Amino acid sequence: MKYHSFNLVFIFLSSLLLLFIIAPLLGMFLSTTPLHIFQTASDTEVTKSIWLTLGASMLGTIIFSILAIPLAYILARKSFPMKNLVLGIVNLPIVIPHTAAGIALLGLVSRNSFIGKIASAVGLNFVGTVWGIIIAMAFVSLPYLINAAREGFASVPERLEKAALNLGATYSKTFFKISLPLAWRSIISGFILMFARGISEFGAVVIIAYYPMTTPVLIYERFGSFGLQYAKPIAIIVILISLLIFILLRFLAGKNKHA
Numbered sequence: 001m002k003y004h005s006f007n008l009v010f011i012f013l014s015s016l017l018l019l020f021i022i023a024p025l026l027g028m029f030l031s032t033t034p035l036h037i038f039q040t041a042s043d044t045e046v047t048k049s050i051w052l053t054l055g056a057s058m059l060g061t062i063i064f065s066i067l068a069i070p071l072a073y074i075l076a077r078k079s080f081p082m083k084n085l086v087l088g089i090v091n092l093p094i095v096i097p098h099t100a101a102g103i104a105l106l107g108l109v110s111r112n113s114f115i116g117k118i119a120s121a122v123g124l125n126f127v128g129t130v131w132g133i134i135i136a137m138a139f140v141s142l143p144y145l146i147n148a149a150r151e152g153f154a155s156v157p158e159r160l161e162k163a164a165l166n167l168g169a170t171y172s173k174t175f176f177k178i179s180l181p182l183a184w185r186s187i188i189s190g191f192i193l194m195f196a197r198g199i200s201e202f203g204a205v206v207i208i209a210y211y212p213m214t215t216p217v218l219i220y221e222r223f224g225s226f227g228l229q230y231a232k233p234i235a236i237i238v239i240l241i242s243l244l245i246f247i248l249l250r251f252l253a254g255k256n257k258h259a
């Protein structure tokens with residue numbers, strides 16, 4: 001009887017938490033008509049912001065994955081001094097305020113900085129451009145890809161890699177033929193998480209590039225200029241896109257579990 005009561009208490013508390021998550025979203029959907037959502041979806045400014053947000057996040061994920069995957073492999077396979085410090089640095093963007101991250105990035109890539117001057121010399125600017133949006137999105141979302149890929153590589157038995165090396169395979173061939181194929185599901189999950197986190201970023205992006213407006217910035221702009229009723233349809237569209245990404249992630253995770 002006590003055990004049963006214990007379960008009921010936990011179910012009740014869990015239900016309260018789920019209600020806390022669902023209620024605001026459900027209320028937003030119920031208070032917005034489908035016609036208003038379709039009209040907003042056909043708004044040129046909205047569609048441009050959505051494509052900009054999706055494209056910038058995808059491009060940032062692709063570009064920085066070239067750097068993230070090797071680091072994830074090193075963290076999974078190698079022991080070295082101050083490894084825990086490196087792990088802490090990797091996860092730092094998760095815990096610092098994202099407006100602070102934007103300020104830090106702005107100081108690094110502004111036109112008066114060393115990197116900014118070099119970039120300007122080759123015709124590349126970060127402040128107020130798509131490139132600025134890309135690096136802001138990548139900065140706050142990289143930990144998700146690195147951590148997922150690291151777990152994927154850690155799950156690959158080292159004996160398989162050692163056997164391949166003993167049979168004469170090179171390190172690069174072992175990585176691309178054994179390590180990467182066996183860890184790819186975790187890497188794809190991390191890729192999707194990084195992409196999704198980039199889509200939702202506001203704080204760092206708005207510091208570096210208010211214009212061109214990503215969808216989170218546009219929601220803030222519409223809310224500040226016109227009020228809640230004009231911001232809600234855009235928010236609903238973003239939530240639906242995020243839901244599709246979540247479903248894809250869970251599908252991949254499910255396949256990974258049964259692989």
